[in-house]
Amino acid sequence: MVRNMRAVIIVIGLLIALLLPELPIKDYIAPATTMTGHLEREAFFWIVTAIVLVYVLLVERKPLASIGFRHPDWKSWAFGILAGVVLVAGFVAIFSVVMPALHISQNAGAMAGLMHTPLWFRDLLVLRAAVFEEVCYRGYAIERVQELTGSRVLAFVVSVAGFTLAHAGYWGWGALLIPAFGGVIFAALYLWRRDLTCNMIAHFVADGAGFLFGG
Numbered sequence: 548m549v550r551n552m553r554a555v556i557i558v559i560g561l562l563i564a565l566l567l568p569e570l571p572i573k574d575y576i577a578p579a580t581t582m583t584g585h586l587e588r589e590a591f592f593w594i595v596t597a598i599v600l601v602y603v604l605l606v607e608r609k610p611l612a613s614i615g616f617r618h619p620d621w622k623s624w625a626f627g628i629l630a631g632v633v634l635v636a637g638f639v640a641i642f643s644v645v646m647p648a649l650h651i652s653q654n655a656g657a658m659a660g661l662m663h664t665p666l667w668f669r670d671l672l673v674l675r676a677a678v679f680e681e682v683c684y685r686g687y688a689i690e691r692v693q694e695l696t697g698s699r700v701l702a703f704v705v706s707v708a709g710f711t712l713a714h715a716g717y718w719g720w721g722a723l724l725i726p727a728f729g730g731v732i733f734a735a736l737y738l739w740r741r742d743l744t745c746n747m748i749a750h751f752v753a754d755g756a757g758f759l760f761g762g
Contacts, residue, residue: 556607557691564599564683565709568592585668589675596679599687614686615743623745630736630745631752634729638757641724651724661758669758677750684710684730685737685746699738706734729753 572591603609610616646652661669684706693702707730714726737746 554695557695560599560602560607560687561691563595563602564687565705567598568595568679568683569713582664582668585664589671592675592679596682599682603687614682614690615737615741615746616686617742617744619742619744619748622740623742624748626736626740626742627745627748628752630732630749631756634732634749634753635756637728637732638725638753641728645724646722651722666759673751673754673758676754677747680710680713681733681737681743681746681750684713685733686743689734689737703734703738706737707731710734 568591600611603611603614607613661672664672688706688709689702692705693699696702707727710730710733711723711727715723733746733750736749737743740746
């Protein structure tokens with residue numbers, strides 16, 4: 548009975564972490580057509596992040612260490628930065644070699660729209676992505692799917708698939724090679740290190756290279 552209840556709690560948590568952010572509610576309450584809309588949309592993702600963390604602490608009655616939070620050390624920074632550099636190199640190769648070879652184009656309009664926002668907003672965007680996406684798609688998804696199924700492979704697949712598909716709405720299906728590659732590296736890094744801060748550092752470096760200095 549206790550085991551079945553734990554499974555139900557995990558499934559509900561996974562629905563919150565992976566499906567709640569994709570519901571169209573954010574498009575209705577915060578259409579990203581003005582700066583106010585952009586900020587409200589970012590607030591929505593921070594709220595989802597907070598819900599997941601509160602769910603772990605109060606509903607699951609588990610410590611945040613159960614989803615990979617631990618005190619960062621020099622390895623967190625070293626491997627995080629190194630993984631971020633690997634991601635940036637991979638993104639450049641995909642954009643400049645793989646996508647042209649496959650006749651796939653990125654969503655130039657979406658990228659141009661982001662690059663026309665103020666730098667301070669892009670700073671917030673990159674920080675939010677590093678925190679929200681690592682909490683939901685790596686820390687919570689990987690740990691709980693593995694606990695539920697006993698399979699590291701399935702946890703890896705769910706993490707990569709969820710992260711990749713979550714980017715389809717904004718960037719379009721043609722540009723999913725980028726988040727798919729990122730999802731693989733992020734999930735592999737987490738399964739290796741089990742250090743969510745390390746993942747957040749890697750994510751910030753990778754996204755920051757594109758959204759803060761790219762364009």
